Amino acid sequence: MNHLLKSAGVAAVALAAIGYAGTSSAETLTIVSWGGAYTKSQVEAYHKPWIAQTGDTINSEDYNGGLAEIRAQVEAGNVTWNLVDVELSDAVRGCDEGILETLPTDDLPAGDDGTAAAEDFIAGTVHECAVGTIVWSTVYAYDTTKFDTGPTTIADFFDLEKFPGKRGMRKTPKANLEMALLADGVPSDEIYDLLATPEGVERAFAKLDTIKDDTIWWEAGAQPPQLLADGEVVMTTAYNGRLFNAIAKENKPFEIVWDGQVWDIDLWVIPRGAPNMERSWEFIKFSTDTQRLADQAKYISYGPVRKSSFDKILPEMQPHMPTAPDNFKNPLQNDFEFWADYGDELNERFNAWLAS
Structure with missing residues (x-):
C-alpha cells in the first residue's frame, strides 16, 4: 500500500541489531511490506523493539503486493522471504492455493486488558494463514x-x-x-x-x-x-x-x-517453506499485541485490529483513523x-x- 517514489523492485534496508535480550541465538528475518511511510511505521513500532529484545537482524524489503513473487519462490523451492504483509484477498487466495503456511492462531496472546485474542481481534481479521494488523482505506x-x-x-x-x-x-x-x-x-x-x-x-x-x-x-x-x-x-x-x-x-x-x-485490512503471512518459521511466528505474536498495534498508529493513520489497542492511540491521531465516526x-x-x-x-x- 505505501513510499516516496520507490521503484517496484527491492528496497532492502538492513536494520542493525541493537541489544540482545537473552534469546538462544540471534536470527535474521526478511520482512516484506509496502515501503515508505507504512513500512517506517512498522519499523518504529515492530522492528526496532523486536531487534532490541532479541538481537535479531531484520532485512526490510518492499514490494507492490499480489502473490506472484510468493508463488514463484514457493514453486521454485527457494523461499527467501520470512514474513509478508498482504491484503486480505491475497491472504485468502494464497491459503487456498497452499502457498502460505497455516498458523497456530490459537496461540495469539490475550489483549493487555485480559481479553482473549479471539474476542480482542476485530471480526474477520484472523485467518487460517494470516493475522491482521491494520485497517486502512x-x-x-x-x-x-x-x-x-x-x-x-x-x-x-x-x-x-x-x-x-x-x-x-x-x-x-x-x-x-x-x-x-x-x-x-x-x-x-x-x-x-x-x-x-x-x-x-x-x-x-x-x-x-x-x-x-x-x-x-x-x-x-x-x-x-x-x-x-x-x-x-x-x-x-x-x-x-x-x-x-x-x-x-x-x-x-x-x-x-x-x-x-x-x-x-492488511495481514502477516508466512510463505510455505520459509526458513525460521518458529521465529517468524514469534514476531507475528509480538507485532500484533495490544501495545505494538497502538504504537504503529503514532506514525500513520491506520487503525489497529485489536479492540484493546484503540484507547492507547494518541488522541490527536484518532480523528485521522478510517473508522473515526x-x-x-x-x-x-x-x-x-x-x-x-x-x-x-x-x-x-x-x-x-x-x-x-
Missing part, C-alpha cells in the same frame, strides 16, 4: 490550491466538468470498480452483487471510461502524494495513511475526501471473497481495457 484527495470549492463526494471525482484536471488511480481494478459504481449511484450494499454480473462490470467500466483519458495510473503507494505535489494530477485515489503523512508531516495542501472510502459515513468494506473469486478474471479485463 483507499480514499481520494485533492490539491486545495486548484479549486475555490473542493469536491466532497465520490461522484465529484468522476466529474470533469465541475472539477477539471487530471486524476490519479491505482493500476488495478480493485477499489476502482467499486468507486466507479458508488459514483454512479449504486448503494454500497449492492456493489458486489452487481459486480458479480456482466452488466455490473460493464457499468463500472463505462463509468471509468468517462475519466480514462484524463487518468494517470500509479502502482506504488508513494506515487499518489507525489503526483499531487508535482501538479501532475489535481486529485487522486490513494491509501489514507500515505495522504496523512503528506498532509501532517510534509504540510502538503491536500484534503482527503472520505465519502466512498473502500476499507480493507466523521470519516465512516459512507464506507464500503472490500469484499475479500469477491476478489478471491473474481480477481484474476477482472485483472485480465482491466488490463485489456487499459490497452484498448
